[in-house]
Amino acid sequence: MTKQYTARIGLLSAVSAMAMGVAFVAGPAVAADPGPVPTIKVDAKKAALGKRLFFDPRLSGDAELSCSSCHDPEKGFTDGEALSSAYAGSNGFRNVPTLINTAHKAAWFHDGRVGTNLNDITRESITETYNMNMDMRLMQERIKQDPVYVKMFKDAGYGEPSNGSVRKAIPEYLKTLTSRGSPYDKGEMSEQAKAGFELFKGKAGCISCHSGDRFTDDKPHKLGVPNNPAIWNEPERHITFVTFAKFQGLENYMNLRQDPGAYIRYHDETLMPMGSFMTPTLRELKQTGPYMHNGMFDSLFEVVNFYDQGGGQDKDKDPALKPLGLSFDEKNQLVAFLESLSGDVLNGKDFVPEEIDTEYTVIDDWRKAKN
Ligand code: HEC
Numbered sequence: 001m002t003k004q005y006t007a008r009i010g011l012l013s014a015v016s017a018m019a020m021g022v023a024f025v026a027g028p029a030v031a032a033d034p035g036p037v038p039t040i041k042v043d044a045k046k047a048a049l050g051k052r053l054f055f056d057p058r059l060s061g062d063a064e065l066s067c068s069s070c071h072d073p074e075k076g077f078t079d080g081e082a083l084s085s086a087y088a089g090s091n092g093f094r095n096v097p098t099l100i101n102t103a104h105k106a107a108w109f110h111d112g113r114v115g116t117n118l119n120d121i122t123r124e125s126i127t128e129t130y131n132m133n134m135d136m137r138l139m140q141e142r143i144k145q146d147p148v149y150v151k152m153f154k155d156a157g158y159g160e161p162s163n164g165s166v167r168k169a170i171p172e173y174l175k176t177l178t179s180r181g182s183p184y185d186k187g188e189m190s191e192q193a194k195a196g197f198e199l200f201k202g203k204a205g206c207i208s209c210h211s212g213d214r215f216t217d218d219k220p221h222k223l224g225v226p227n228n229p230a231i232w233n234e235p236e237r238h239i240t241f242v243t244f245a246k247f248q249g250l251e252n253y254m255n256l257r258q259d260p261g262a263y264i265r266y267h268d269e270t271l272m273p274m275g276s277f278m279t280p281t282l283r284e285l286k287q288t289g290p291y292m293h294n295g296m297f298d299s300l301f302e303v304v305n306f307y308d309q310g311g312g313q314d315k316d317k318d319p320a321l322k323p324l325g326l327s328f329d330e331k332n333q334l335v336a337f338l339e340s341l342s343g344d345v346l347n348g349k350d351f352v353p354e355e356i357d358t359e360y361t362v363i364d365d366w367r368k369a370k371n
Pocket residue numbers: 054065066067068069070071084085086087092094095096097098099102105107108109110111118121122125126130131132170
C-alpha cells in the first residue's frame with residue numbers, strides 16, 4: 001500500500017465516522033502500534049535500470065567497487081563488517097547502514113549530514129574519493145558505450161545515458177527496498193517476543209527514540225557508544241577519518257580521537273554534543289549486524305546489555321538513558337522482539353539484476369555518440 005493511499009483511507013474513515021456521528025472505535029491495543037512500512041510506487045523501467053547500475057562496478061574509478069560491494073542484499077544491504085571498506089588505498093570508519101526502507105528517510109548517513117534527497121547521496125557515493133572515487137564525466141562515457149545501457153536509458157524515458165539520469169535511476173531502485181514478511185507485521189510473534197514488545201514500550205523505554213513504522217525518530221542522540229579503536233590504530237582507516245574531519249572543518253582534526261557524529265551540523269557542543277548519532281531503524285537487524293555507527297556490538301544481546309547499564313560512560317549522554325535493571329529473561333525477551341522485526345531477505349530477481357556483462361562489444365558508432 002502506498003503512503004498516499006494510507007493517508008486517503010485515514011481521511012475517509014475519519015470523514016465517514018464524523019458523518020455517521022459515531023466515535024471512531026479503536027481495535028485492541030495493537031491499533032496504536034507501528035504498522036508495516038508502506039511500499040512506494042516506482043516506475044518499473046527506471047527502477048530496473050537503477051538496479052543494474054547499483055550492481056555495476058564500472059561506476060567506480062577503478063571498476064572494482066559497485067554500490068552492492070558494500071550494500072550486499074544477502075546482508076540486508078550492509079557488508080556484515082564492523083567498519084566499512086573503501087576505495088583501494090583507504091578504508092572506512094563507519095558501519096555500513098542498511099538500505100532497506102532508506103527511501104523513507106529525510107536525512108541520511110549516521111550523522112544525518114545529507115538532508116536533501118537520495119539523488120545527492122548517489123552522487124556523493126559515486127564521487128567521494130574514499131567511496132567509489134569516480135568522476136561522473138568518465139562514468140557517463142563508460143556507460144554510454146554499453147549497448148545494454150543505451151537501450152535501458154532510452155526505454156526508461158531518459159534518452160542518452162547521462163549523470164543526471166544515473167542519479168535518478170538508482171534512487172528509483174532504492175524505493176523498491178521495503179521491509180516485508182516480518183513476524184511482527186504478520187502477527188506471528190512468539191510469546192517471548194510479545195513480552196519483549198511490552199518491555200520495549202514500557203519499562204525499557206526504547207520506543208521514546210525507536211518510534212514509528214521504521215522504529216526510529218530520525219533524530220540524533222548521544223548514547224556513549226565506546227569508540228572503535230581500529231579507526232585510530234589502522235593507518236588506512238585513520239587517513240580516511242582525518243580527511244573526513246578536515247573536510248568537515250573540524251579545528252582539531254589531527255588530534256581528534258572521537259567520531260564527531262552529528263556535532264558537524266553546528267560545531268557547537270551545547271547544540272549537539274560530539275558523538276551523537278542518528279537513531280537507526282530496528283527493522284532487519286537479523287541481517288545487518290554488527291551494530292551501531294561503528295559496529296562496536298556484535299550481537300543484539302550485547303546491545304540490550306549496553307542499554308541495561310544505562311548506555312555508555314559519557315556524562316553528556318542522553319538523559320533518557322538510565323540503568324534498567326532487566327533480568328536475564330527480560331533481556332532475551334527484548335532480543336526476541338527485535339528479531340521479530342526482521343523479514344524477507346531481498347535477494348530475489350526483483351532486487352538483484354541478471355549477471356552484468358562487462359565484456360560487452362561497444363556500440364558500433366561509439367565515436368559519434370553525443371552528450
Ligand atoms: C565502500 C563502501 C560503500 C560503497 C561502495 C557505497 N556505500 Fe553507501 N554507505 C557506506 C557507508 C560506510 C555509509 C555510512 C556513511 C556515514 O554514515 O558517514 C553509507 C551510507 C549510504 C546511504 C545512507 C543510508 C542511511 O540510512 O543513512 C545510502 C542511501 C547509500 N549509502 C547508498 C549508496 C549507493 C547508492 C551507492 C552506490 C552509488 C553506495 N552507497 C556505495 C558504504 C558504501
